[in-house]
Amino acid sequence: xxxxxxxxxxxxxxxxxxxxxxxxxxxxxxxxxxxxxxxxxxxxxxxxxxxxxxxxxxxxxxxxxxxxxxxxxxxxxxxxxxxxxxxxxxxxxxxxxxxxxxxxxxxxxxxxxxxxxxxxxxxxxxxxxxxxxxxxxxxxxxxxxxxxxxxxxxxxxxxxxxxxxxxxxxxxxxxxxxxxxxxxxxxxxxxxxxxxxxxxxxxxxxxxxxxxxxxxxxxxxxxxxxxxxxxxxxxxxxxxxxxxxxxxxxxxxxxxxxxxxxxxxxxxxxxxxxxxxxxxxxxxxxxxxxxxxxxxxxxxxxxxxxxxxxxxxxxxxxxxxxxxxxxxxxxxxxxxxxxxxxxxxxxxxxxxxxxxxxxxxxxxxxxxxxxxxxxxxxxxxxxxxxxxxxxxxxxxxxxxxxxx
Numbered sequence: 001x002x003x004x005x006x007x008x009x010x011x012x013x014x015x016x017x018x019x020x021x022x023x024x025x026x027x028x029x030x031x032x033x034x035x036x037x038x039x040x041x042x043x044x045x046x047x048x049x050x051x052x053x054x055x056x057x058x059x060x061x062x063x064x065x066x067x068x069x070x071x072x073x074x075x076x077x078x079x080x081x082x083x084x085x086x087x088x089x090x091x092x093x094x095x096x097x098x099x100x101x102x103x104x105x106x107x108x109x110x111x112x113x114x115x116x117x118x119x120x121x122x123x124x125x126x127x128x129x130x131x132x133x134x135x136x137x138x139x140x141x142x143x144x145x146x147x148x149x150x151x152x153x154x155x156x157x158x159x160x161x162x163x164x165x166x167x168x169x170x171x172x173x174x175x176x177x178x179x180x181x182x183x184x185x186x187x188x189x190x191x192x193x194x195x196x197x198x199x200x201x202x203x204x205x206x207x208x209x210x211x212x213x214x215x216x217x218x219x220x221x222x223x224x225x226x227x228x229x230x231x232x233x234x235x236x237x238x239x240x241x242x243x244x245x246x247x248x249x250x251x252x253x254x255x256x257x258x259x260x261x262x263x264x265x266x267x268x269x270x271x272x273x274x275x276x277x278x279x280x281x282x283x284x285x286x287x288x289x290x291x292x293x294x295x296x297x298x299x300x301x302x303x304x305x306x307x308x309x310x311x312x313x314x315x316x317x318x319x320x321x322x323x324x325x326x327x328x329x330x331x332x333x334x335x336x337x338x339x340x341x342x343x344x345x346x347x348x349x350x351x352x353x354x355x356x357x358x359x360x361x362x363x364x365x366x367x368x369x370x371x372x373x374x375x376x377x378x379x380x381x382x383x384x385x386x387x388x389x390x391x392x393x394x395x396x397x398x399x400x401x402x403x404x
Contacts (some may be wrong), residue, residue, distance in 0.1 A: 004019065006020060014025050028123070043081050048226045062099050062127050070091055070095070070100060071132075072092060074158070079149075083115060084111065089108055089221055096168050097245040097349045099127065100127060103127040106120070107109065116137075116288065117136055130278065131293045134285055135148055135280060136287065138284035139283055151279060152283065155275060155279040158275055158338070158355070159275065172374065173370075173377060176381070177377070180384070181317045186385070188220050189221065199214075207391075207398070210392070248304065253301075255300075263364050263365045263369070266359050267362035267365050268362055269298060270331055270334050271361075272297065272298055273348055275352065275355035278348045280293060282348035285313060288315060291310060291311050292311060293343065309327065310324060320347075321339035324338075338354075
């Protein structure tokens with residue numbers, strides 16, 4: 001039988017970890033619970049690690065859109081009267097040999113072994129995030145799993161939609177920069193060296209701008225390997241630096257300061273905060289646990305400090321809206337709607353309304369930002385082209401003047 005590694009809480013709430021031999025993840029969960037442990041993560045058998053690594057290498061992971069689609073289908077099946085075990089079996093067959101299909105088979109086996117849906121999902125934490133599992137756990141405790149699955153599917157669909165909008169907005173600028181880079185490489189390798197030879201044959205003194213262009217082209221041609229090494233080194237160092245606390249804090253802070261991206265960043269994080277916390281509260285997750293999970297979902301170092309402070313103050317009895325107002329990290333309207341939701345006892349619903357509003361504003365902000373970014377890119381490319389054309393044409397004009 002395979003050996004599973006696990007992380008769990010004991011009866012005193014302390015973290016424990018170890019390994020257990022079981023035929024499947026469901027049996028492992030059941031045996032741990034019999035031992036008085038509450039598993040929060042169970043790793044797949046070690047033999048599956050190379051396959052998982054290969055899937056990560058070739059990008060065959062599970063996207064938010066994939067998980068949203070499966071959750072929507074699971075909600076439809078269970079709300080129509082299909083038993084949970086049967087519904088998951090149908091989805092596992094439908095997904096086939098995909099990573100999500102393998103995870104669903106494991107979930108089905110765990111449920112067959114007596115585990116709850118939340119514990120079965122928790123064994124596949126690489127597929128189902130903590131927010132997903134905690135929402136299901138709260139819904140099972142309150143007996144509202146059907147409704148919770150529908151709300152969870154809606155949350156994930158909306159989050160996937162926001163991320164798609166961000167990615168779509170970046171396609172055009174990235175494409176423009178790639179085309180510009182290819183054109184410049186072509187000019188520097190094939191066109192400019194030939195023109196340089198013509199200028200050398202004339203023996204004419206060249207303008208400063210032409211000398212600068214030829215020097216750049218010559219150095220790029222002679223030291224291309226050093227340029228590639230420098231780019232790789234800079235990329236490696238940059239990625240490592242971004243993983244440090246200081247690097248992440250610096251970049252995340254710049255998102256709220258740079259004029260070009262500030263508006264979009266504020267709308268994006270406001271929508272994500274309201275959508276995530278609102279969905280968790282609507283599904284019965286306690287506010288402190290909801291804030292903790294929302295902080296991890298936002299994955300922003302600046303907002304993490306704000307939400308850590310909010311968690312401490314809410315635990316001490318302060319209203320969430322008061323803490324958010326003092327931080328000045330979120331827009332006034334979001335703070336006001338949070339306060340209204342707290343007074344009416346419908347904070348989750350009010351935050352979801354705010355998320356709708358900020359999602360629409362985000363879309364319009366992205367459109368406006370792109371309308372400014374496109375001409376800026378065109379101007380930058382035009383300036384580079386003008387520099388090259390001017391550097392080539394100036395000596396030609398001078399030669400024509402001499403001939404006359």
